[in-house]
Amino acid sequence: MLQFTIQNTDPTGARAGTVRARGQAFDTPAFLPVATQASVKALSQEEISQLGAQIVLGNAYHLYLRPGVDLVRGAGGLGQFMSWAGATLTDSGGYQIFSLAPLIEVSDDGVSFRSHIDGSEHLLTPEGAIEIQHAIGADIIMAFDQPVGYPADGEAVRAATLRSDAWAARCLSAHEKAPDQALFGIVQGGFDPELRRESAHRLAAMNFDGYAVGGLSVGEPKEQTFGLLAATAPLLPAARPRYLMGVGKPAEIVRAVLHGIDMFDCVLPTRLGRNGTAYTWLGKINLKNARYEDDLQPLDPDCRCRVCIRYSRAYLRHLYKAGEILAARCLSYHNLNLYLRLMERIRKAILENDYEEFAQEFLSARDDNDIAHHT
Amino acid sequence: MLQFTIQNTDPTGARAGTVRARGQAFDTPAFLPVATQASVKALSQEEISQLGAQIVLGNAYHLYLRPGVDLVRGAGGLGQFMSWAGATLTDSGGYQIFSLAPLIEVSDDGVSFRSHIDGSEHLLTPEGAIEIQHAIGADIIMAFDQPVGYPADGEAVRAATLRSDAWAARCLSAHEKAPDQALFGIVQGGFDPELRRESAHRLAAMNFDGYAVGGLSVGEPKEQTFGLLAATAPLLPAARPRYLMGVGKPAEIVRAVLHGIDMFDCVLPTRLGRNGTAYTWLGKINLKNARYEDDLQPLDPDCRCRVCIRYSRAYLRHLYKAGEILAARCLSYHNLNLYLRLMERIRKAILENDYEEFAQEFLSARDDNDIAHHT
Numbered sequence: 001m002l003q004f005t006i007q008n009t010d011p012t013g014a015r016a017g018t019v020r021a022r023g024q025a026f027d028t029p030a031f032l033p034v035a036t037q038a039s040v041k042a043l044s045q046e047e048i049s050q051l052g053a054q055i056v057l058g059n060a061y062h063l064y065l066r067p068g069v070d071l072v073r074g075a076g077g078l079g080q081f082m083s084w085a086g087a088t089l090t091d092s093g094g095y096q097i098f099s100l101a102p103l104i105e106v107s108d109d110g111v112s113f114r115s116h117i118d119g120s121e122h123l124l125t126p127e128g129a130i131e132i133q134h135a136i137g138a139d140i141i142m143a144f145d146q147p148v149g150y151p152a153d154g155e156a157v158r159a160a161t162l163r164s165d166a167w168a169a170r171c172l173s174a175h176e177k178a179p180d181q182a183l184f185g186i187v188q189g190g191f192d193p194e195l196r197r198e199s200a201h202r203l204a205a206m207n208f209d210g211y212a213v214g215g216l217s218v219g220e221p222k223e224q225t226f227g228l229l230a231a232t233a234p235l236l237p238a239a240r241p242r243y244l245m246g247v248g249k250p251a252e253i254v255r256a257v258l259h260g261i262d263m264f265d266c267v268l269p270t271r272l273g274r275n276g277t278a279y280t281w282l283g284k285i286n287l288k289n290a291r292y293e294d295d296l297q298p299l300d301p302d303c304r305c306r307v308c309i310r311y312s313r314a315y316l317r318h319l320y321k322a323g324e325i326l327a328a329r330c331l332s333y334h335n336l337n338l339y340l341r342l343m344e345r346i347r348k349a350i351l352e353n354d355y356e357e358f359a360q361e362f363l364s365a366r367d368d369n370d371i372a373h374h375t
Numbered sequence: 376m377l378q379f380t381i382q383n384t385d386p387t388g389a390r391a392g393t394v395r396a397r398g399q400a401f402d403t404p405a406f407l408p409v410a411t412q413a414s415v416k417a418l419s420q421e422e423i424s425q426l427g428a429q430i431v432l433g434n435a436y437h438l439y440l441r442p443g444v445d446l447v448r449g450a451g452g453l454g455q456f457m458s459w460a461g462a463t464l465t466d467s468g469g470y471q472i473f474s475l476a477p478l479i480e481v482s483d484d485g486v487s488f489r490s491h492i493d494g495s496e497h498l499l500t501p502e503g504a505i506e507i508q509h510a511i512g513a514d515i516i517m518a519f520d521q522p523v524g525y526p527a528d529g530e531a532v533r534a535a536t537l538r539s540d541a542w543a544a545r546c547l548s549a550h551e552k553a554p555d556q557a558l559f560g561i562v563q564g565g566f567d568p569e570l571r572r573e574s575a576h577r578l579a580a581m582n583f584d585g586y587a588v589g590g591l592s593v594g595e596p597k598e599q600t601f602g603l604l605a606a607t608a609p610l611l612p613a614a615r616p617r618y619l620m621g622v623g624k625p626a627e628i629v630r631a632v633l634h635g636i637d638m639f640d641c642v643l644p645t646r647l648g649r650n651g652t653a654y655t656w657l658g659k660i661n662l663k664n665a666r667y668e669d670d671l672q673p674l675d676p677d678c679r680c681r682v683c684i685r686y687s688r689a690y691l692r693h694l695y696k697a698g699e700i701l702a703a704r705c706l707s708y709h710n711l712n713l714y715l716r717l718m719e720r721i722r723k724a725i726l727e728n729d730y731e732e733f734a735q736e737f738l739s740a741r742d743d744n745d746i747a748h749h750t
Contacts, residue, residue, distance in 0.1 A: 038690070039699040045685070067693040071669050075689065083685045294446050310420065310458045314450065315413070318442040324414040325700055 002140070002182035002209040004028075004241050004262075008351050012359070014257045016350040019210075019241050021139040021182045024087035026054035028241060028262040029350075031253070031343045032089060033336055034270065037062050038072075038082040041270045042325075042332040045084045051333070052340045054086050057265045060133050060141075061093025061100075065115050065122075069135040077137025088138040091245070092129045092171075094145040094164075094186075095214070106146065108163060126170040133181070140182045142212065143171040148190045150219040157190030164188045165202045172206055182209035184243060191220055193231040200235035211236040212243040213261075217252070226255060233259040250279065250342055251366065254359050257346055269339050273331030276320045279338045283366050287317040287331075305337040377515070377557035377584040379403075379616050379637075383726050387734070389632045391725040394585075394616050396514040396557045399462035401429035403616060403637040404725075406628070406718045407464060408711055409645065412437050413447075413457040416645045417700075417707040420459045426708070427715045429461050432640045435508050435516075436468025436475075440490050440497075444510040452512025463513040466620070467504045467546075469520040469539075469561075470589070481521065483538060501545040508556070515557045517587065518546040523565045525594040532565030539563045540577045547581055557584035559618060566595055568606040575610035586611040587618040588636075592627070601630060608634040625654065625717055626741065629734050632721055644714050648706030651695045654713045658741050662692040662706075680712040 006017040017028045033040045033048055035056040040048050048056065058078050063069065075081035078088045097103070097113050104112035110125030124132075129144035145164040148157050168185045175183045185208040189196030203211060213232055216225050229244070236242050243263035244256050253264050269279065276287045280300035285292070298308035299316065307316075307330040319327035349358035381392040392403045408415045408423055410431040415423050423431065433453050438444065450456035453463045472478070472488050479487035485500030499507075504519035520539040523532050543560045550558045560583035564571030578586060588607055591600050604619070611617050618638035619631050628639050644654065651662045655675035660667070673683035674691065682691075682705040694702035724733035 037693075037697040037699060039694055039697075039701045042700040044701060044704065046681070062697075066697055067668075067689070071689060071693070074669060075671060075687065081687075081690055083687075083690070293442075294449060296450060306421070312450065312456075312458075314442070314446060315456055315458070318412070318446070319414055322412040322414075322437075322441055324412060325417040325703060326414045326419060328700060329419065329704070 001179060002241075004210070004239065008353070010350045010353050010355040012258050012356050013260045014346075014350045014355040015260055015262060016347045017241070017262065019262075021087060022180055024055070024139050026087050027347060029253075029257050029343055029346050030055060030263050031339050032057040032263065032265040034265055034267045035082065035084075037066070038078060040336070042274060042328040043270070043336065045082060047333060048336065049086065051337050052344070053336070055139075056084060056086065056088060058088060058090045058136065058138060059093060059096060060090045060129065060136055061096040063090070063136055064093065064132050065117055069132055073135040073137065079137075087140070089140040090133050090136055090138040090142065092133060092142040092144040093124070094129070095147050095246070097124065098147055108166070111146075126167040127174040130171050130174040130183075134178045138181065140184060140210070141175075143168045143183065143185045143208075145186045145188055145214055147188060147215040147218070150191060152190050154192065157192060158195060161188045161190065161195050161199050165199055168203055169206060172208065184208055184210040184212050186212040186214040186245070187232055187236070188215050189228075189232070190215065191224060191228065193228060196228050196232045197235060200232045204235060204237055208240065210241040210243060210263075212245050214245050216244065217247045222252070225252075226259075229256060229259050229261075233261060250339065251363055253342065254346065254362050257350075257355070258359060269335035270332040273333075273335045274328040276327070276331065278331050279335045281338070281366070285313075287313060287320050292317045299331075299334050300338070303334065303338070305334050307331075307334040376554060377616075379585070379614065383728070385725045385728050385730040387633050387731050388635045389721075389725045389730040390635055390637060391722045392616070392637065394637075396462060397555055399430070399514050401462050402722060404628075404632050404718055404721050405430060405638050406714050407432040407638065407640040409640055409642045410457065410459075412441070413453060415711070417649060417703040418645070418711065420457060422708060423711065424461065426712050427719070428711070430514075431459060431461065431463060433463060433465045433511065433513060434468060434471060435465045435504065435511055436471040438465070438511055439468065439507050440492055444507050448510040448512065454512075462515070464515040465508050465511055465513040465517065467508060467517040467519040468499070469504070470522050470621070472499065473522055473524075483541070486521075501542040502549040505546050505549040505558075509553045513556065515559060515585070516550075518543045518558065518560045518583075520561045520563055520589055522563060522590040522593070525566060527565050529567065532567060533570060536563045536565065536570050536574050540574055543578055544581060547583065559583055559585040559587050561587040561589040561620070562607055562611070563590050564603075564607070565590065566599060566603065568603060571603050571607045572610060575607045579610060579612055583615065585616040585618060587620050589620045591619065592622045597627070600627075601634075604631060604634050604636075608636060625714065626738055628717065629721065629737050632725075632730070633734060644710035645707040648708075648710045649703040651692075651702070651706065653706050654710045656713070656741065660688075662688060662695050667692045674706075674709050675713070678709065678713065680709050682706075682709040
């Protein structure tokens with residue numbers, strides 16, 4: 001079971017609250033570092049805790065294939081297995097099956113697929129996906145859905161959306177046995193606002209502990225993402241947390257909070273970090289650029305994280321070019337710090353009823369696609 | 376300049392002391408974590424400091440090629456560049472040129488070689504190697520030598536040894552300009568005890584701040600290594616620190632200390648860590664082995680390091696198999712902890728005049744080539 005307390009709703013509709021589940025708590029709006037395989041890539045649990053993360057996101061598809069649910073359950077569940085004392089959430093793996101695995105067949109019953117690791121055959125049904133997530137034991141688990149890619153044929157999207165919504169109901173029934181974990185439904189509907197609204201209405205009529213918006217930010221134009229979000233978010237029960245899955249860049253998070261979104265996850269801070277890119281408060285810098293070769297400044301002169309206190313751009317660029325693991329560690333740490341500090345600033349602005357000004361200022365000062373200009 | 380204070384010489388000849396150089400100090404016998412490219416692989420400077428390392432080893436050949444000596448000098452020298460507050464030592468790169476670089480030509484003047492990174496041509500002389508190490512600015516620097524591989528032709532070894540010893544004298548002359556850094560000579564002589572003795576005598580007659588034994592543990596049988604060490608070490612000035620380069624496994628370090636060696640370096644703790652192998656007090660365990668699949672014990676039940684307090688073998692094995700960076704981090708950290716705790720135990724036993732018993736007990740309890748039996 002899950003409790004969601006809203007401390008304040010700002011005039012923009014942005015909400016600041018606290019989610020409680022199984023003795024765990026996290027403040028919202030929350031960013032969930034991504035620990036797909038039970039590890040936030042390049043970082044240690046000690047570090048993500050020091051950075052202030054309160055909840056991490058694992059992936060049931062990945063953990064089911066490797067190391068297997070019996071091991072995770074035997075170790076006491078995901079949190080104990082990875083020695084993470086905070087809250088945990090698992091994605092059901094629908095998105096990963098449809099994006100990573102060589103598919104065999106989709107029917108109303110479920111999905112047959114081959115493992116992307118060893119080619120072995122598997123059948124996953126909504127009931128099976130819930131059973132797997134019960135075994136993995138995260139505090140919050142997700143319904144099993146069928147996302148669609150962008151662009152997508154209208155009839156195919158309608159069929160996938162109807163199927164996802166029917167699967168959501170089956171997940172809810174399958175979950176009755178283990179009510180101590182919280183279960184979120186996932187709104188689909190592709191890129192058609194009407195289909196999105198229908199899906200949101202159907203899911204809102206079911207008694208989920210929270211509601212996710214899935215299948216966005218998969219390649220569609222950014223303005224379409226926010227149009228679809230605007231069509232969907234207001235239809236989701238206001239008393240339950242809302243989770244925009246897989247989103248996004250800092251500016252996207254700031255914008256989505258305006259639509260009343262409470263939870264986010266994204267691989268960007270760690271993925272970009274491994275690829276030599278650091279976020280700053282004004283944009284991104286790419287250490288591969290020769291301009292940083294003898295730059296003895298910290299990654300972000302406005303940052304006080306352990307990396308910026310200690311290491312220079314020139315040193316980190318050297319580590320990156322020399323293939324040293326410490327480069328990935330430092331950039332991932334710094335980037336995740338920026339995300340988590342951003343969430344604190346967002347929350348503070350909402351609590352002060354000042355979110356509109358905060359968002360405007362933030363969005364005008366930076367462009368997530370641009371190189372920072374203060375270098 | 377360098378000060379070496381010997382606190383105690385145990386009845387076995389093992390010495391416990393302190394080396395001071397340019398305001399830095401480290402206790403001996405010392406293990407130097409290897410930071411070839413200005414990073415101890417997979418670890419942060421904060422971690423190696425927490426683990427108790429007092430000095431790290433960089434490599435002039437690698438740093439000269441990348442990122443280049445101007446950058447390191449401009450950043451304030453190796454320690455400042457990598458933000459490491461402890462002592463630093465650079466190897467001259469002789470060993471790396473002869474093992475990594477496509478050689479062009481060796482003459483009495485120096486070595487022409489191509490960069491293993493971009494194929495560019497370089498000429499390195501003894502004077503040049505010292506100049507590079509002055510620019511890199513480590514507290515202790517090494518003479519430029521010509522090691523030989525195993526096995527080696529007798530005449531070739533004699534020629535390389537004579538050349539190395541002549542180069543050592545040239546390094547000493549070239550070093551007169553920058554006396555604040557300490558300079559160590561390196562005894563060569565291949566696998567012939569007589570040649571080793573000759574080289575040791577010649578170097579001992581020169582006024583080096585310390586003496587290294589080079590070119591051992593390069594493939595020769597282990598008993599030969601220790602025979603050559605026994606022939607060499609007693610000839611080195613007792614008042615100066617003695618450094619056995621590139622050695623070794625824990626049991627080899629314990630044995631070499633019996634010959635009065637004070638300093639060691641080795642890539643094994645981090646290299647084995649990246650390859651899924653953990654040291655324990657009784658031997659090694661390889662996490663690739665299926666027996667650890669659901670083993671919820673720590674890596675070493677007798678270890679109190681941060682990794683052993685927090686993570687299980689089963690979790691670390693999963694991380695290794697899933698290709699997660701955290702596996703390399705945790706195993707490297709744990710292994711380096713074992714090396715540094717071993718050096719503390721060695722030092723304590725010497726100070727208590729108890730080293731013979733310590734060494735016998737340690738060497739009978741474990742075999743570095745064997746899997747630990749206490750699993």
